[in-house]
Amino acid sequence: MVSRPNLDNANMKMPSYFNFPALDVSVAFPQATPASTFPPCASDYFHFNDLLKPEEQAVRNRVRECMEKEIAPIMTEYWEKAEFPFHVIPKFAALRIAGGTIKGYGCPDLSIAGSAVAAAEVARVDASCSTFFLVHSSLAMLTIALCGSEAQKQKYLPSLAQMKTIxxxxxxxxxxxxxxxxxxxxxxxxxxxxxxxxxxxxxxxxxxxxxxxxxxxxxxxxxxxxxxxxxxxxxxxxxxxxxxxxxxxxxxxxxxxxxxxxxxxxxxxxxNSFQDTNKVPKGEETVWSTISSFPNQSTETCSNAR
Ligand SMILES: Cc1cc2nc3c(=O)[nH]c(=O)nc-3n(C[C@H](O)[C@H](O)[C@H](O)COP(=O)(O)OP(=O)(O)OC[C@H]3O[C@@H](n4cnc5c(N)ncnc54)[C@H](O)[C@@H]3O)c2cc1C
The missing domain is CATH 2.40.110.10 (Butyryl-CoA Dehydrogenase, subunit A, domain 2)
Structure with missing residues (x-):
């Protein structure tokens, strides 16, 4: 007969998986691709890049370079700790993509495709990072831009665009x-x-x-x-x-x-109504439909995941 542990025994020592230091992923899972060697985009299967304007390609390149060099190497450690790497915020700010398609108020006034490639390049490297960025830029900033008064836009958007405030x-x-x-x-x-x-x-x-x-x-x-x-x-x-x-x-x-x-x-x-909360997803719809038309992002990542 199999003896069962007495779970009612208050003195029983239970193993704790919490409060351990972050795993060294390359040691714990040597078969995993270490984040520090995040595979670069080696090809553009659908020649998508050729469809972008030079300024959109420039946004894509600078976001890609920052994500691969600055963000990818640290993400696994922060994922393990479930902490946010606050020191990356100035690096994001320097990319000048917060506020996406918003015109004026210190916002970047990117095209829909430019804003979409920026978001896709962030998401390609780290989904948490893109959630942080999209909540700030596409939900909060866009709500203020679409539903705020002129005074609110002038007061809040410039520092949000520079990511001095989040x-x-x-x-x-x-x-x-x-x-x-x-x-x-x-x-x-x-x-x-x-x-x-x-x-x-x-x-x-x-x-x-x-x-x-x-x-x-x-x-x-x-x-x-x-x-x-x-x-x-x-x-x-x-x-x-x-x-x-x-x-x-x-x-x-x-x-x-x-x-x-x-x-x-x-x-x-x-x-002034629940319908109005929909203005923001509607404004972002075009950006998201553009992102979802980037099959090369996921294809590339899948082909790299061995
Ligand atoms: C990582 C993360 C970040 C988030 N960030 C934000 C944020 O910044 N701001 C914010 O406001 N919210 C945020 N959310 C909340 C998110 O929007 C909600 O989790 C989402 O709306 C679902 O609500 P719920 O969790 O209460 O699930 P529920 O509504 O309880 O749904 C649970 C399940 O039931 C299914 N379901 C629900 N209703 C029906 C139905 N009528 N028929 C059939 N199936 C149904 C759903 O599809 C789902 O699978 C975040 C959530 C996560 C996980």
Whole structure:
């Protein structure tokens, strides 16, 4: 008869897999391709590069070079630690791609193809890195660009484009993900502003973001509105979600808002219903459809994965 361990025994010593130093992947998995020798793009099967304008090729080349030389060698270590490599933010900023297709306000005004190749080159090397970048640039910045007032664009976009400040975009809640239109965070009008109460979950970049774009239900109209919340707003708490098995470098946060005051100046005037939250994915649709037309990215990566 097989004897079973007594799991009720409080004194029993359980093995702990946590708090070990990061694995040296080349030692632990010698069969794996070490991140430090991330295979370069050796070919362009569909001659896609020939279709790009010179300035789009230039964006592609500078993002590719940075990702392969600066980012790939460190990503495995940070993935193991589930930490974000903050020192890479200035390297990203120097690429001048944050803000993508946004015109003015210090943003790069890239073409749709230029913005798409930049995002694809980041994703080719590291999916967590591209999630960090797209949440900041394509969700938060684009929401401010499409739905913000002129004053908000002038105030927030230049430093977001230079990545001197980082943003997140908070729609999902603990009980509302796919059905986000039913979200329960409330926005109550008070003199000079709004009071936000509620929770958000899974919000990428939120543990360190300077600005949080938050969606909440206007208690007067019962419609979804958008707000820009500063990280040090009284009543705002963000806790890192631990023990993820994927996208471990992405810092997902649980946000709790208890009577967070947002001045009228920081309400996004262009978000007046749940439909308006769709303006951003719509704006990005063209970029994403361009990215998905890059079969060479995945083909290249698959052919390199031996
Ligand atoms: C790494 C990561 C980063 C994220 N970053 C952000 C962020 O920055 N901002 C943000 O707002 N959110 C973010 N999210 C949240 C993400 O948008 C939600 O996880 C997503 O919307 C799904 O919601 P859920 O997790 O509650 O899953 P659920 O909605 O509970 O879905 C669970 C499963 O049920 C299925 N399902 C749901 N409804 C139906 C239905 N009616 N019929 C059939 N199947 C159904 C779904 O397809 C899914 O497989 C992030 C999530 C992850 C994992």
């Amino acid at each position: 943003a997140c975009w908070a729609l999902t809640e603990p009980d509302y993900g796919s059905d986000a239109s039913a979200l329960k965070t409330t926005a109550t009008k008070v003199e000079g502003g709004w009071i936000l109460d509620g929770q958000k979950r899974w919000i990428g970049n939120s543990t360190f973001a300077d600005l949080l774009v938050i969606f909440a239900r206007n208690m007067t109209t019962n419609q979804i509105n958008g707000y820009i919340v500063k990280k040090d707003a009284p009543g705002l708490t963000v806790t890192k979600m631990e023990n993820k098995i994927g996208l471990r470098i992405v810092q997902n946060g649980d946000i709790v808002m208890g009577k967070v005051f947002v001045p009228d100046d920081d309400r996004l005037e262009g978000v």
